[in-house]
Amino acid sequence: MSVVGFDVxxxxxxxxxxxxxxxxxxxxxxxxxSTPSCVSLGPRNRSFGAAAKTQIVSNVxxxxxxxxRLHGRAFSDPFVKAEQSKLGYxxxxxxxxxxxxxxxxxxxxxxxxxxxxxxxxxxKLKETAETALKKPVLDCVISxxxxxxxxxxxxxxxxxxxxxxxxxxGPLRSIMEQTxxxxxxxxxxxxxxxxxxxxxxxxxxxxxxxxxPSTTLNADEAVARGCALQCAILSPAFKVREFSITDLVPFPxxxxxxxxxDEGLGDCEVFPKNHAAPFSKVxxxxxxxxxxxxxxxxxxxxxxxxxPKIGYFTIQKVVPQSDGSSSxxxxxxxxxxxxxxxxxxxxxxxxxxxxxxxDIPMETDQQSQAxxxxxxxxxxxxxxxxxxxxxxxxxxGSAEGQKNEIDEMETGETASKEDKNRDQPPQAKKAKVxxxxxxxxxxxxxQWQLDQQLLNLFIETEGKMxxxxxxxxERNDAKNALEEYVxxxxxKLCGIYEKFVSEEEQSKLSVLLEDTENWLYEDGEDQGKQVxxxxxxxxxxxxxxxxxxxxxxxxRPRAFDELGRQMQQYMKILNSYRNKEEQYDHLDPADMxxxxxxxxxxxxWMNSKMNLQSKQSLTQAPLIKCAEIRAKVKELVSLCNPxxxxxxxxxxxxxxxxxxxxxxxxxxQASADxxxxxxxxEGTQKNxxxxxxxxxxxxxx
Numbered sequence: 001m002s003v004v005g006f007d008v009x010x011x012x013x014x015x016x017x018x019x020x021x022x023x024x025x026x027x028x029x030x031x032x033x034s035t036p037s038c039v040s041l042g043p044r045n046r047s048f049g050a051a052a053k054t055q056i057v058s059n060v061x062x063x064x065x066x067x068x069r070l071h072g073r074a075f076s077d078p079f080v081k082a083e084q085s086k087l088g089y090x091x092x093x094x095x096x097x098x099x100x101x102x103x104x105x106x107x108x109x110x111x112x113x114x115x116x117x118x119x120x121x122x123x124k125l126k127e128t129a130e131t132a133l134k135k136p137v138l139d140c141v142i143s144x145x146x147x148x149x150x151x152x153x154x155x156x157x158x159x160x161x162x163x164x165x166x167x168x169x170g171p172l173r174s175i176m177e178q179t180x181x182x183x184x185x186x187x188x189x190x191x192x193x194x195x196x197x198x199x200x201x202x203x204x205x206x207x208x209x210x211x212x213p214s215t216t217l218n219a220d221e222a223v224a225r226g227c228a229l230q231c232a233i234l235s236p237a238f239k240v241r242e243f244s245i246t247d248l249v250p251f252p253x254x255x256x257x258x259x260x261x262d263e264g265l266g267d268c269e270v271f272p273k274n275h276a277a278p279f280s281k282v283x284x285x286x287x288x289x290x291x292x293x294x295x296x297x298x299x300x301x302x303x304x305x306x307x308p309k310i311g312y313f314t315i316q317k318v319v320p321q322s323d324g325s326s327s328x329x330x331x332x333x334x335x336x337x338x339x340x341x342x343x344x345x346x347x348x349x350x351x352x353x354x355x356x357x358x359d360i361p362m363e364t365d366q367q368s369q370a371x372x373x374x375x376x377x378x379x380x381x382x383x384x385x386x387x388x389x390x391x392x393x394x395x396x397g398s399a400e401g402q403k404n405e406i407d408e409m410e411t412g413e414t415a416s417k418e419d420k421n422r423d424q425p426p427q428a429k430k431a432k433v434x435x436x437x438x439x440x441x442x443x444x445x446x447q448w449q450l451d452q453q454l455l456n457l458f459i460e461t462e463g464k465m466x467x468x469x470x471x472x473x474e475r476n477d478a479k480n481a482l483e484e485y486v487x488x489x490x491x492k493l494c495g496i497y498e499k500f501v502s503e504e505e506q507s508k509l510s511v512l513l514e515d516t517e518n519w520l521y522e523d524g525e526d527q528g529k530q531v532x533x534x535x536x537x538x539x540x541x542x543x544x545x546x547x548x549x550x551x552x553x554x555x556r557p558r559a560f561d562e563l564g565r566q567m568q569q570y571m572k573i574l575n576s577y578r579n580k581e582e583q584y585d586h587l588d589p590a591d592m593x594x595x596x597x598x599x600x601x602x603x604x605w606m607n608s609k610m611n612l613q614s615k616q617s618l619t620q621a622p623l624i625k626c627a628e629i630r631a632k633v634k635e636l637v638s639l640c641n642p643x644x645x646x647x648x649x650x651x652x653x654x655x656x657x658x659x660x661x662x663x664x665x666x667x668x669q670a671s672a673d674x675x676x677x678x679x680x681x682e683g684t685q686k687n688x689x690x691x692x693x694x695x696x697x698x699x700x701x
Contacts, residue, residue, distance in 0.1 A: 001237035004129045004140040005227025008121065009194065010068045013037050013049075014224035015129050018232045023225045025218075026132035034220065035128065038065045039120050041105040045472035046465060048124035060088040062103045070114045072448050073305050075099045098448060106468070115450065116458050123466060141231040143223045144339070158200055168204045178274060189213040192222040249275040252298035253310065253341055255283070255333070257291060269298055270333055271341075280334040280344070286326035290316045293331070295341055311446035313343045318440065321351055329440070340449070346440040353433055471529070478532035483520055485536055486513050489543050500549045502619045509542050545621070552622045556613070559629035563606055566636055570599050573644045584644075591643045598639045602632060 003018035013035045015026045025033045030050050040052035040063040047055060055063050066087060073080050075093035084091050092111055094100040100113045122142075129137045158165065176183070191213045195201060205213050218225075230245060232238040252273045259266040270281055285291065295310035297303055321327055328349040335341050450458070489497075490513050493506055501509070516535060524531070577584040577592050609624040616623050 001235060002129070002133050002135055002137045002139070003228060003232045003235050003238055004133075004137050005143070005224050005229070005231055006122065006125050006129075006140055007143045007221075007224035007227060008068065008118065008125070009037055009223075010066065011037055011194065012220065013121065013125055014221050015125050015132070016221065016224035016228035017129060017132055018228050018238060019133065023228045023232075025221045025224060026128055028128045029131075035125065036065070037068065037121060038063065039117055040064070041103045041110075043104075043107045044475075045469045046105075046120060048121060056088070062089065062105070064089055064101055064103070064117055067101070067114050067117050070099045071118070073099050074307060074448075077305055077307075079305060096448075096454070113458070116462070119458065119462055120465070123462065139231065139235065141227040141234070143227050156198070161200070165200050165204065168201055169208055172205070172208050183208075183210055186211070190217060191215060192217055192219050194220050247277045247337075247339060249273065249277050249279075249335055249339070251302055253335070254296055254298040256294040256296060257285075271335055273299075275335075277335040277339055278337045280332055283331045283333060285315075285329045285331065287315075287318050287329050288320040288324075288326050290314060290318050291329075293343065295333075295343075307447070309447045310341055311444060311449070313445070314443040315346045316441045316443060318348060322353070343442055343444065346442050348438045348440055350436040350438055351433055352436060475529040475532070478529045478536070479520070479524075479527075482516070482532045482536045482539075485539060485543075486517050486520070489513055489539070493546075497546050497550055500553070500618050501546050505542070505546065505619075509546075512539065512542060549618065549620075549622065552625055553618065555626045556622070556624070556629070559626045559633075560606060560610065563602065563629055563633045563636070566633055567599050567602055567606075570595055570636075570640050570644065574599070583648075586648045587643065587646060591646075595640050595643055598636060602636050605632065 005016040005023075007014040007016075014033065015028075015035070016023055017026050027033050028035050028049060032050070035049040036053045038049060038052040038056070040047040040055040040059055042055075042059065042062065046052075052063055053065075056065070066083075070080060070083065070091075074097050075091070076097070077099075080091060080099050090102040092100050092102045094111065094113050098113060100111050101117060102109065102111050104110070126137050126140075129140075186209055189205065189209050189211060191202070191205060196205075196213075196215075196219050202213060229240070229243075232240050233243065233245070249271045250273070252269055253271040254267050254269045256265055256267040258264075268283075270283070271277075271279070291314075293313045293315065295313070297308040297310065300306065300308040315329060315331060318327060318329055330347050330349065331343060332345045333341070334344045489509070493501060493510065516539060519535075524535070573584060574592060574596055577587055609629075612623050
């Protein structure tokens with residue numbers, strides 16, 4: 001299982017992988033760990049990274065860069081209008097109202113969303129990671145700036161830059177205010193990101209904190225490495241030292257709805273700023289029919305773009321209770337691990353009344369209809385009370401419309417009066433009530449997020465473009481192979497191939513190579529893959545025999561040497577056998593005669609072939625090929641090796657010793673099992689006396 005982190009920056013991208021017990025940054029095909037955030041679309045294929053960056057001048061209108069900050073922005077956004085003048089390509093409005101780009105691709109005008117362009121770049125980064133890991137990448141962690149909203153998740157001169165540099169201190173002050181820390185509480189400041197290398201940025205950070213910022217981490221690669229570490233933490237295949245990372249909700253999120261009580265709008269902040277994520281909350285509504293909810297960012301001024309809307313949600317198929325009263329509807333809202341808000345589920349609590357009984361009702365999910373009506377009336381009375389503001393689950397403010405929110409909604413974190421009623425002791429002979437939970441369908445209309453149908457279309461389009469890139473690469477490879485063969489063959493005809501080519505062959509092949517070269521730069525400039533393959537095949541029909549003659553001439557001496565070494569080895573063994581050396585005296589004479597015969601035949605064969613080949617012209621096909629010589633070596637080894645490598649038989653002990661072992665001690669000799677393992681008392685005493693004898697005296701000066 002692969003663990004990968006992608007840092008998609010404004011100017012450059014980095015890919016980090018987990019392997020070898022650590023995190024390292026992967027290099028691209030140029031052996032560079034930095035890949036430019038650039039995509040270029042051409043008449044036949046796409047280019048990425050360094051290859052795309054080279055086309056900024058020659059293909060300026062179709063080379064895309066600096067598109068990262070356009071994510072999730074409406075085309076009508078003033079920021080987009082301001083950016084248009086700085087870009088070399090044209091921005092257009094997509095059908096969803098978001099920003100897209102207009103380019104010429106495959107010799108036709110095409111429009112792509114910014115999310116699609118980023119997807120193209122991620123395809124390249126995925127390829128880089130797979131090349132480094134040598135296995136497919138299925139899961140990854142992608143860096144997303146903390147100030148990005150839901151829509152954006154797909155998704156130097158000092159005087160001239162003063163307005164930009166003045167923005168440095170704003171986020172620093174905000175951090176100190178949110179963490180409630182003083183500057184003297186800060187022990188160290190570590191800065192990452194390519195922009196932190198700007199001296200003015202470093203100077204302003206140092207001035208704000210009153211200490212020099214630390215740069216022990218690689219400013220460019222730190223984010224990608226952090227993503228890879230987070231991916232390793234999330235992956236079940238990697239064991240990581242205990243390390244906790246808590247994500248936060250960067251902007252407060254509220255829910256709004258139509259309030260039937262006062263025919264106004266109700267709202268509630270469900271996730272305050274810096275709330276932990278991922279996190280879920282359950283909201284309770286009382287409704288008789290389907291109703292709408294709207295999710296918004298509570299503080300539009302804090303957003304990087306003007307539209308605070310997240311999406312609209314319709315809770316469908318809500319029906320009243322059997323007595324016509326409002327039904328309890330529980331809505332689960334969630335900010336997931338990616339930081340994206342959604343309504344994950346909705347359910348209706350249906351109350352079912354049964355016959356009267358003396359049995360004790362369930363304490364958790366049973367409630368009489370009378371108690372339900374009593375609860376609703378109590379909640380209407382509670383409208384006059386001032387709502388609490390402690391945990392962010394109830395909306396702030398004291399307007400009349402906001403007071404009605406208790407009638408509309410409860411958060412799952414707030415203790416309800418229903419729980420108190422359930423804890424009351426049951427009364428005898430009351431109607432038994434059961435509750436049933438029914439899942440409700442939700443119609444989601446997200447403001448800037450891609451719906452599943454559009455996302456599937458983008459995936460299909462990207463797949464087609466990947467296939468086109470692959471076909472174009474194969475076509476270029478075939479063209480380059482033909483061009484390489486032309487130049488290589490021309491050089492070798494006047495070089496190493498010269499003495500292996502007849503005058504007629506050289507003249508004919510030279511003309512053919514020249515015609516092919518002219519064709520490549522004229523009619524063959526833009527042909528299909530198979531055309532280049534066929535041209536190369538035709539050239540090889542004339543050039544391959546020449547190459548084969550040269551290669552055989554080079555390899556033949558080595559093949560004959562190998563055969564000669566094998567024959568010498570077996571002749572040496574044969575001489576040792578004839579000299580009756582102990583190592584080979586167990587071999588059968590008839591078999592050794594066969595070895596001598598095989599060696600003699602191989603020697604005669606080799607001498608015959610060498611003599612014939614020496615009389616053959618170098619411009620003609622060889623009479624003996626290296627494959628035949630290697631086959632002869634293999635044949636000789638298979639015939640002789642089983643004979644000369646036969647193991648020596650094990651020596652058997654004499655028959656007298658075998659009988660002695662079977663019949664016990666012979667000629668009054670003591671048995672080893674009795675005398676050695678069980679010594680006599682007398683022997684023990686003698687040994688003891690021996691050990692107790694005094695040692696010789698020694699004088700040490």
